[in-house]
Amino acid sequence: MSDDVPPADLSDRVPRAMHDLGGVPRFLCQAVDTAPHALDAFDREVDAIRQILGAKGVMSVDELRRGIESLPEDVYHRLSYYRRWVRAIAAILIEKGVISETALREAAR
Amino acid sequence: MILTDLDEHDILKGLRTLLAQKGIAGPAEIAERIVQTDAANPGQGAAMVARAWTDPPYRALMLADGTKAAEAMGIPMRGLPPLGVLENQPGLHHLVVCTLCSCYPRAVLGYPPFWYKSAAYRAKAVRSPRALLREFGTELAAEVAIRVVDSTADYRWMVLPQRPAGTEGWDAARLAAIVREGDMIGVTIPSA
Amino acid sequence: MTRPALLPAGTRVRVRLDWPETRGPCHIRTPYYLRGQEGVVERPLGRFRNPEQLAFARPAEELALYHVRFDLRRIWPEADADLLVELFETWLEAA
Structure with a gap:
């Protein structure tokens, strides 16, 4: 047995999606930041917009999640929680033709 | 990924404007939803x-x-x-x-x-x-x-x-x- | 058409060993670490629309959802815990 090489971690051996984080070694050695973090106005507005889009059947929570999961891995881990959300919301609404990318760029200026 | 050149605050600004224009979510409705959500604790x-x-x-x-x-x-x-x-x-x-x-x-x-x-x-x-x-x-x-x-x-x-x-x-x-x-x-x- | 009866508590099940992640865009609510693992139905939770379809705004059928219990030590020996997790019927097969 002493000659056995320890098996690679499960999360390295399988085609895990980047948001599927249970047991992933890279994060096991990070301390959990247990301090309270208050939400700011940006966070609250994004959260409220997502709820309204869901309630009106414009975009489901499942679509939001797919949008978040479609972010590049480095972006996912770099962005704050609600920054991920707003990117996912914009991408899904453009994909569905609810808004156009051109109009969003105009309005974002 | 799209919109890589835009900051997320700018994306929100754009969304806010377009959703109001299209009658999907106006400022009053968003404000009301925030109040409701903040009430849960x-x-x-x-x-x-x-x-x-x-x-x-x-x-x-x-x-x-x-x-x-x-x-x-x-x-x-x-x-x-x-x-x-x-x-x-x-x-x-x-x-x-x-x-x-x-x-x-x-x-x-x-x-x-x-x-x-x-x-x-x-x-x-x-x-x-x-x-x-x-x-x-x-x-x-x-x-x-x-x-x-x-x-x-x-x-x-x-x-x-x-x-x-x-x-x-x-x-x-x-x-x-x-x-x-x-x-x-x-x-x-x-x-x- | 009548729906099949829900699996009763105590039924042994295995999570399908499948990786839709490798076949293109998808949205999956079955964590990677449970694929191929054996568990026991704790209780049926009802029927809910299939999130794998809802995520693409496609027509979504209702699926039975189960609370299933696993021994986490069989996945990670150091885990020292068991697990309850919601899984849809399409991810479960007889064990």
């Missing part, structure tokens, strides 16, 4: 826990149907995911996580805390839960089994903690005051 869940500790039929209702138990306390649940409640016992401790995203019993606890959404919490909860609890200052006796609850789908889960010793004769309001957010997710344990 851990005090609601704590009131449910305190009532379960003092009212056996309510405890039975809570374990059988968390949604009805929340509604019985005046908490709006219509259109929201069903609530499930898992009871800690002398030899069994529950710990809730969402390893895929951040599913959280928002209707009864409010917005999820920062740590709940973090990659470190999501990674550790299913693999080193006892060590994770220590990061929250919670040391479980070795003989207490841990049951991790990975919240993956349509339910939202909260923990009914055990009533701590030293609270004999306390009324529900006094009991509710010692129940914290983390106690109802299972990262901490209430004490008198």
Whole structure:
């Protein structure tokens, strides 16, 4: 047995999606930041917009999640929680033709 | 990824304008939704826990149907995911996580805390839960089994903690005051 | 058409060993670490629309959802815990 090489971690051996984080070694050695973090106005507005889009059947929570999961891995881990959300919301609404990318760029200026 | 040249605050500004123009979500509606969402808070869940500790039929209702138990306390649940409640016992401790995203019993606890959404919490909860609890200052006796609850789908889960010793004769309001957010997710344990 | 009866508590099940992640865009609510693992149905939770379809705004059928219990030590020996997780019927096979 002493000659056995320890098996690679499960999360390295399988085609895990980047948001599927249970047991992933890279994060096991990070301390959990247990301090309270208050939400700011940006966070609250994004959260409220997502709820309204869901309630009106414009975009489901499942679509939001797919949008978040479609972010590049480095972006996912770099962005704050609600920054991920707003990117996912914009991408899904453009994909569905609810808004156009051109109009969003105009309005974002 | 699209819109790589735009900052997220600019994306929000654009969305806000377009959603108002299209009559999908105006400023007043967004403001009202924020007020409603801010109203949900851990005090609601704590009131449910305190009532379960003092009212056996309510405890039975809570374990059988968390949604009805929340509604019985005046908490709006219509259109929201069903609530499930898992009871800690002398030899069994529950710990809730969402390893895929951040599913959280928002209707009864409010917005999820920062740590709940973090990659470190999501990674550790299913693999080193006892060590994770220590990061929250919670040391479980070795003989207490841990049951991790990975919240993956349509339910939202909260923990009914055990009533701590030293609270004999306390009324529900006094009991509710010692129940914290983390106690109802299972990262901490209430004490008198 | 009548729906099949829900699996009762205590039924042994295995999570399908499948990786839709390798076949293109998808949205899955079955964590990677449970694929191919054996568990026991704790209780049926009802029927809910299939999130794998909802995520693409496609017509979504209702699926039975189960709370299933696993021994996490069989996945990670150091885990020292068991697990309850919601899984849809399409991810479960007889064990």
